[in-house]
Amino acid sequence: MARVSLRWKIAALAAATACLVVAAVGVLVHVWTAQDIRSRAEAQASNTLYSAMDTYRRTGTLAEGAELDPAALPAELRHPADDDRHTAYDGRVDGNLGPSVWAAQRVGDPDSPVLAVQVNMSPELYGLHRLDVIMAVASLVTLAAATPLAVYGAGLLARRLRRVSETAGRISAGDLDARTGPTKGGDEVADIAATVDLMADSLAQRLRTERQFTADVAHELRTPVGGLLAAADLLPPGETEDLLRARVRDLRGLVEDLLEISRLDAGAEQAVRAHVPLDSVVSEAVARTGLDTEVAVIDAAHADTATTAPTVETDPRRLERIVSNLVVNAHRHGGTPVRVTVEGRTVVVRDHGPGFPPELLRDGPSRFRTGATERGSGHGLGLTIAQGQARLLxxxxxxxxAPEGGAVATLHLPD
Incomplete structure (x- = not known):
């Protein structure tokens, strides 16, 4: 369904409202004017009949255009039940005559003729028609002038709402410094903008507190973990010593990962760039994982031909960190075989496991969550660090x- 801008919705609503108002006013004016024309015609006919009846009774002559028993007299006036004056509307039109109003009165006894006068309303009704046309034209002109104003006013409101929406989108994308700022007008839009900014301030403060807590915990754990590792070296060789040493190494790796994430979050990391061959860096990173992983370098122009990847300007240490984390994650949470492909400036890590869960594809990697079922759903620090290092580069x-199954991580380096 096509998306319609709020600006045009408001403009259309304003135009429709203006049309309804114009139509209602036009109908009311037409009806009131028509009733007034008929009322005045009835009063004129009655007064003319009174004058003509007086002249006829005094002189016996017809005056004021009066007639005795005219053929066109409406049926309800041919046999008045009393000697009073009566009026009737005649909607017949004959050339320029009609519609009209008749007034009639019997001149004497019940067998005497009926004296009648006719008042033609066509000039007044023609004036009413002209009034209708003038009102219609004036309404169209007013609507044509008001619609651009409505569009402009709606555009101002839409721009203010769009500004708030863009700010909320930037905050949702991770830009915690985005703010709408002061907005003109003390209306609901200004309230929404202020609420969004307040929400961003609160969210940023909470995230800063969380990141500081993570950094403090990792820093404080570094010393005792180092002590544990030194103490493990003093244990006599054996299964217990190997198990303890492995657990301490895991703990030290976790602390180092936490410190790395805290530095990335704080923006304290800086890339040290150099021109390096992409295939060599990727191959070395895969080799350091010690995992059985296939590495292939593909020529972008000849997909079936192995060739040397281009030289890229990047931080090789951070690039190795990204590739190694992706490979380890593919082996730990995916399935073999795991293949790393280098094509141009793109590195693709592909496994043949169950693939990334829907919530990861929707929300992105989350720290402190692992894909192991015994520890809940989601992913751990490896993908989070890879994402942060990629952003830094x-x-x-x-x-x-992949459509046929398996997770695919694609890293594209900038030109």
Missing amino acids: GAELRLDN
């Missing part, structure tokens, strides 16, 4: 599922 990291 100005690269784009997309997470998708």
